[in-house]
Amino acid sequence: MKGREVRVEALARGGHIAALAVDGRLEDLLIDPDPADPTPRPEAIFRAVAGRPMKGIGGVMLELGRNRTGFLRTPRPPRPGAGVIVQVSAWAEDGKAPPVSDRPLVKGRAAILTPGAPGHNIARSLRDPERRAALAALAETAMRGAPEGLGLILRSAAGDLADAAIAAEIAALRAEAERLTPEGPGGELRPAPGAAAEAAREWLAPGEKMVEGLGDLWDAVAALADPRAPIGAGFMAIEPTRALVAVDVNTGGDTSPAAALKANLAAARDLPRQLRLRGLGGQVTIDFAPLAKAERAQVEKALNAALRADGIDTTLAGWTPLGHLELLRRRSRRPIGAIPEGAGAGRGRGAEMSRRA
Structure with a gap:
């Protein structure tokens, strides 16, 4: 198999597995956790409630809702009981609360909105002066009337996408970001993307489509055991x-x-x-x-x-x-653990290996 290919397959236990292959070699892998697992996932945004400061370790424990906690490392912890918007920044180590950040990022394919970090920035990988100027004008128009303190980053993918698609994505992300206020009941405000959604956002080139089923890539996945x-x-x-x-x-x-x-x-x-x-x-x-x-x-x-x-x-x-x-x-991925079972049949040797792993 030559070239670049993004494959996705439903898992028997729920969720998806997504794989990126380049010239037939497995380059990246995303696997949804068991749907019954309540562990907060990186990128999820919560309206949390601050607990007592933990001065000995330089931070504060936060209640995320549904008996879940997070740890915010900060020299200026919020007062106990205060609402605070946080984003899970990494998977939790065994027996520990996941680390969270009070500088959330609302991420899309072409753009990232940055509450609390104003300004418009364009990825340095986009070097064409004319394209950068066009994107700067687009950013100015798309962010007109945005709340003070809400910033924008245009990602590398913006260089290849149509301006209308970028503007539509920024509008959708703004609607989400402007709802992220500390007032209100605690809980999850923006879930982390699933494996299929993250693969589409991070791996797909414009016009490229996902291939259904991992096929012979199951061999490479099973080998990770x-x-x-x-x-x-x-x-x-x-x-x-x-x-x-x-x-x-x-x-x-x-x-x-x-x-x-x-x-x-x-x-x-x-x-x-x-x-x-x-x-x-x-x-x-x-x-x-x-x-x-x-x-x-x-x-x-x-x-x-x-x-x-x-x-x-x-x-x-x-x-x-x-x-x-x-x-x-950084613990941006969760250890693969047991190789999951795909929902489809007929995977051949890869399926047999994944069952034995």
């Missing part, structure tokens, strides 16, 4: 623990003089994709194959290039005295 990810003749083992994600790079059957460097560079290039597909974040510790200090710069360069294309906030924390490289990665 194995902690071992092949990298040429070697492999890396990616194993999440409660404290961190441990990555061990191995040369496998390659016994050539440059085997370790080849395996380490291949691991650095593919690690962000593997973490993305597996939904892993937080602290990541990489134990590379035997690596000379003089080769660290090469490995870091390869990893940084892969991270720039990844899209998930990740910080290289540095090398430990034992020679491990540590990363800190």
Whole structure:
């Protein structure tokens, strides 16, 4: 399969699984959680009620409704009982409340509205001066009469969409954003997008359509149940623990003089994709194959290039005295856990593998 393809399939337990493939390789994956799971999802916006400040950890616990809580890290916590608009910023760690932000983003395909952050901004990736000027004029017109403090960001996708479609999306997002006020009963005001909706928003190019059913991509999805990810003749083992994600790079059957460097560079290039597909974040510790200090710069360069294309906030924390490289990665995805079962039949070997995983 050549080219780029977005596939989506309904899950037997409800919700969807969406996959992005480029030249037949699985590049990204979104899976809806079990519909019975009440855990707040990233991007969901709530009208929350502030609890008592927790000065020891620099924040405040918030009631999100339906016996759900969130944690807002802030030096100026709202008074207890006050209403506050917050957005879930990452998946919760086991046994902890999800982190939330009091600077919500109302995101669409072409535009993002930013309550509390005024101004009009255009993605830097849009470099054509004429297109930027046209988009600036469109933004001025579309945001005329908006509440003070409501800002707008035009995303990269705005460069390829029709002006009428962008203006219509901004109008719809404004209607949502202008309803986000702290007064009123607590609860969810804007749900997080499902896997199918997020895939359409983030992956589809103008005029492109989703393909129904994952087909042979189920093989690649089922393979994520194995902690071992092949990298040429070697492999890396990616194993999440409660404290961190441990990555061990191995040369496998390659016994050539440059085997370790080849395996380490291949691991650095593919690690962000593997973490993305597996939904892993937080602290990541990489134990590379035997690596000379003089080769660290090469490995870091390869990893940084892969991270720039990844899209998930990740910080290289540095090398430990034992020679491990540590990363800190945002928990924007949920660990994949058990491979879900699709609602359709006839998936062939991929279906059989997903049942066994």
